[in-house]
Amino acid sequence: xxxxxxxxxEFSRKSFQRSAVYRFDAWTRLFANIIFLFMWxxxxxxxxxxxxxxxxxxxxxxxxxxxxxxxxxxxxxAATPLWEIQERVRTGDIAMEIVRPFDYPLKVLFSDFGxxxxxxxxxxxxxxxxxxxFFHPVMPHTASGWLLFLLSAFxxxxxxxxxxxxxxxxxxxxxxxxxxxxxxxxxxxxxxxxTVPLWFFPHWLRVLAEWLPFQGIFFVPDSIFVGLLSRQxxxxxxxxxxxxxxxxxxxxxxxxxxxxxxVVVQGG
Amino acid sequence: MxxxxxxxxxxxxxxxxxxxxxxxxxRYAFFMNILGWAMSYAGTAITMWTVLYRFQELHGWTxxxxxxxxxxxxxxxxxxxxxFFHFRSMDQYILNGTFDRFLIRPIHPxxxxxxxxxxxxxxxxLLFSIIALCxxxxxxxxxxQLLDVFVLIGAILGGTCIQGGLIILxxxxxxxxxxxxxxxxxxxxxxxxxxxxxxxxYPRLLQWLVTYLIxxxxxxxxxxxxxxxxxxxxxxxxxxxxxxxxxxxxxYICYRIWMAGLNRYKSAGS
Numbered sequence: 118x119x120x121x122x123x124x125x126x127e128f129s130r131k132s133f134q135r136s137a138v139y140r141f142d143a144w145t146r147l148f149a150n151i152i153f154l155f156m157w158x159x160x161x162x163x164x165x166x167x168x169x170x171x172x173x174x175x176x177x178x179x180x181x182x183x184x185x186x187x188x189x190x191x192x193x194x195a196a197t198p199l200w201e202i203q204e205r206v207r208t209g210d211i212a213m214e215i216v217r218p219f220d221y222p223l224k225v226l227f228s229d230f231g232x233x234x235x236x237x238x239x240x241x242x243x244x245x246x247x248x249x250x251f252f253h254p255v256m257p258h259t260a261s262g263w264l265l266f267l268l269s270a271f272x273x274x275x276x277x278x279x280x281x282x283x284x285x286x287x288x289x290x291x292x293x294x295x296x297x298x299x300x301x302x303x304x305x306x307x308x309x310x311x312t313v314p315l316w317f318f319p320h321w322l323r324v325l326a327e328w329l330p331f332q333g334i335f336f337v338p339d340s341i342f343v344g345l346l347s348r349q350x351x352x353x354x355x356x357x358x359x360x361x362x363x364x365x366x367x368x369x370x371x372x373x374x375x376x377x378x379x380v381v382v383q384g385g
Numbered sequence: 386m387x388x389x390x391x392x393x394x395x396x397x398x399x400x401x402x403x404x405x406x407x408x409x410x411x412r413y414a415f416f417m418n419i420l421g422w423a424m425s426y427a428g429t430a431i432t433m434w435t436v437l438y439r440f441q442e443l444h445g446w447t448x449x450x451x452x453x454x455x456x457x458x459x460x461x462x463x464x465x466x467x468x469f470f471h472f473r474s475m476d477q478y479i480l481n482g483t484f485d486r487f488l489i490r491p492i493h494p495x496x497x498x499x500x501x502x503x504x505x506x507x508x509x510x511l512l513f514s515i516i517a518l519c520x521x522x523x524x525x526x527x528x529x530q531l532l533d534v535f536v537l538i539g540a541i542l543g544g545t546c547i548q549g550g551l552i553i554l555x556x557x558x559x560x561x562x563x564x565x566x567x568x569x570x571x572x573x574x575x576x577x578x579x580x581x582x583x584x585x586x587y588p589r590l591l592q593w594l595v596t597y598l599i600x601x602x603x604x605x606x607x608x609x610x611x612x613x614x615x616x617x618x619x620x621x622x623x624x625x626x627x628x629x630x631x632x633x634x635x636x637y638i639c640y641r642i643w644m645a646g647l648n649r650y651k652s653a654g655s
Binding site for chain 2: 156
């Protein structure tokens with residue numbers, strides 16, 4: 118068990134080093150992240166102009182929400198993107214990974230940990246720490262509050278990883294994945310609450326979003342961060358996140374098993 | 386001169402026919418591509434609607450006005466994608482050394498590269514933008530005078546030239562830095578996304594930048610202000626009307642920079 122874990126941690130180390138070599142990519146990615154942060158900051162500023170509180174949320178809270186949300190989604194951007202997985206399937210590179218003595222989905226996960234950790238250290242942390250210094254966002258003020266947020270953010274990433282990899286594996290059955298990709302990105306951008314928190318949704322859309330796994334990706338950790346959930350609600354939401362991880366990871370394993378046999382069939 | 390022009394036009398026709406035939410080979414992919422683009426723009430429009438649901442307006446812009454502004458930029462972007470979108474991945478040709486083939490044939494290299502692809506996937510953008518534009522215009526009860534029709538056509542022409550010019554500028558960066566695709570995704574795509582919302586919500590410095598330096602504001606903001614009857618001063622009205630002029634000048638400048646880069650280019654091949 119520990120030997121296997123050590124092997125996967127080696128993937129993390131390697132991808133951390135790889136990210137360090139291509140650090141120019143990290144800066145450019147951060148640039149895009151800053152533009153989107155800037156854009157949504159001003160959109161919300163414009164929406165709030167003249168109205169101090171709407172739906173019980175102050176602009177200050179909303180700005181904090183956007184800040185933490187952009188920080189998290191920036192961090193997710195350092196992981197293996199959907200199109201890259203699709204590309205690996207399409208070019209057949211993935212076949213080489215299957216014959217090797219490790220579990221490919223887990224390898225992707227641990228590699229992503231490495232590159233995300235690098236991006237966190239050199240880009241996200243310096244930028245958002247200095248922004249936090251200027252804007253004094255609403256944030257957890259107890260150690261346990263921080264812990265809950267970190268746990269929830271981590272679980273949110275696991276949900277995203279399971280769904281994204283599953284969507285990527287659909288490439289095994291579909292040669293062209295244009296539409297599939299767009300469903301994924303739309304769901305992640307709207308239903309996860311990255312830019313518009315769920316409490317601003319119309320009722321029916323909110324109900325829909327609450328019944329889907331996407332809200333666990335950003336909305337739950339962001340709400341915990343800006344303190345809009347009571348301790349008990351936070352626990353409930355985290356349990357719900359864990360439930361969604363079980364479901365989405367289960368689906369991922371199922372799709373992966375089918376995908377592997379598909380390769381064998383084609384490879385004859 | 387006229388003979389050369391007509392030869393070039395005929396050549397372009399032949400080359401894009403080949404490109405269209407190639408894209409039609411994968412019919413399923415072709416339709417999915419169009420559907421995918423249309424869906425992803427519809428997704429952005431739905432996000433806009435959700436943003437506006439509780440607040441009703443953003444700096445005096447209602448949802449339908451915002452949709453009009455957004456659809457106007459997607460419309461000219463669609464035309465631009467047809468002709469110029471493949472310029473963003475010019476770095477791949479330079480890195481692989483396959484760019485040289487555009488230099489050794491008796492066709493103008495810029496023209497040759499441009500004629501290489503005629504992106505039919507852009508019908509997704511056109512499909513979305515035309516439907517959205519009509520919906521928004523009918524909800525807003527816009528009265529179309531002759532001048533408005535000219536402003537609309539001018540905005541499509543200007544928007545195509547401005548956004549096309551920018552893609553060409555980004556592709557020209559590949560002559561110096563051997564990178565372009567990435568620059569598109571981290572600079573032009575986010576900057577374009579910002580312009581989906583009215584310029585007035587952003588700080589003065591940025592408004593100045595996208596008016597006088599990189600004329601993004603002429604793609605949709607100024608024309609939309611005129612068409613929606615929001616122009617408060619004569620100068621803003623004029624800004625909305627001169628979009629095609631700005632576009633042509635900007636495109637020409639970008640084209641000259643591209644040619645300057647081409648003259649500097651040394652093959653990466655062996």
